[in-house]
Amino acid sequence: AQSVTQPDIHITVSEGASLELRCNYSYGATPYLFWYVQSPGQGLQLLLKYFSGDTLVQGIKGFEAEFKRSQSSFNLRKPSVHWSDAAEYFCAVGARRGGKLIFGQGTELSVKP
Amino acid sequence: EAGVTQSPTHLIKTRGQQATLRCSPISGHTSVYWYQQALGLGLQFLLWYDEGEERNRGNFPPRFSGRQFPNYSSELNVNALELEDSALYLCASSVRDRGVSTDTQYFGPGTRLTVL
Known part of the structure; x- marks a missing residue:
């Protein structure tokens, strides 16, 4: 079955500290992988995506993610978190032929001063 | 370039009614x-x-x-509303290139539907 797991429901980090959000997927074919961010009451903003090629992808707002096929993971990282990064983060997987995205349950990030 | 737009922003209905939500995709x-x-x-x-x-x-x-209409905008209809239909409804759009979807979906701000 196709699924995405984000093991951490809620994470709190200090401003300026590094961040890693975990994402594991189960998918029969070669996946397309995405990270989105959602501020309260808002839609989803695309942070970055992986389709093929270099397994380390750079996104907006200083985020990066690394695709590890052997671990079925696509973890999101940021070297130094800003207070404005507080939001909910969603990992998603999709098919190359298009269609629905399957989302993880999300990780809520809180940033303390 | 305008993003995905959705209307209305908020919608309040009572149980049993119908709701119509609208979405305009990114141009192209x-x-x-x-x-x-x-x-x-x-x-x-x-x-x-x-x-x-x-x-x-x-x-x-x-x-x-x-x-989906000829201009690619879309409408979502929910009939016989139930309390558990209360949710944020998100619309996303993507472009297909020579029959292959890039599958990068761009999301709108959503419509908050409340069923009383």
């Missing part, structure tokens, strides 16, 4: 997707329209339906 995008984000249930895929045709639907009852 031909695929429109609908997702439901209900409290505690995460983001669930509802419907996918491409070139005016319904391509796929999620595990939702038939009272959830929609259509």
Whole structure:
């Protein structure tokens, strides 16, 4: 079955500290992988995506993610978190032929001063 | 370039009524997707329209339906509203290039539906 797991429901980090959000997927074919961010009451903003090629992808707002096929993971990282990064983060997987995205349950990030 | 737009922002209905939600995709995008984000249930895929045709639907009852117009905008209709239909409904769009979807979905701000 196709699924995405984000093991951490809620994470709190200090401003300026590094961040890693975990994402594991189960998918029969070669996946397309995405990270989105959602501020309260808002839609989803695309942070970055992986389709093929270099397994380390750079996104907006200083985020990066690394695709590890052997671990079925696509973890999101940021070297130094800003207070404005507080939001909910969603990992998603999709098919190359298009269609629905399957989302993880999300990780809520809180940033303390 | 304008993003995906959705209307209305908020919608309040009573149980048994019908709700209509609207979505305009990014210019040039031909695929429109609908997702439901209900409290505690995460983001669930509802419907996918491409070139005016319904391509796929999620595990939702038939009272959830929609259509895509010639200008690629889309409408989601929810009939016989139930309390558990209260949720944020998100629309996304993507572009297909020579029959292959890039599958990068760009989301609108959502419509908050409240059923009383």
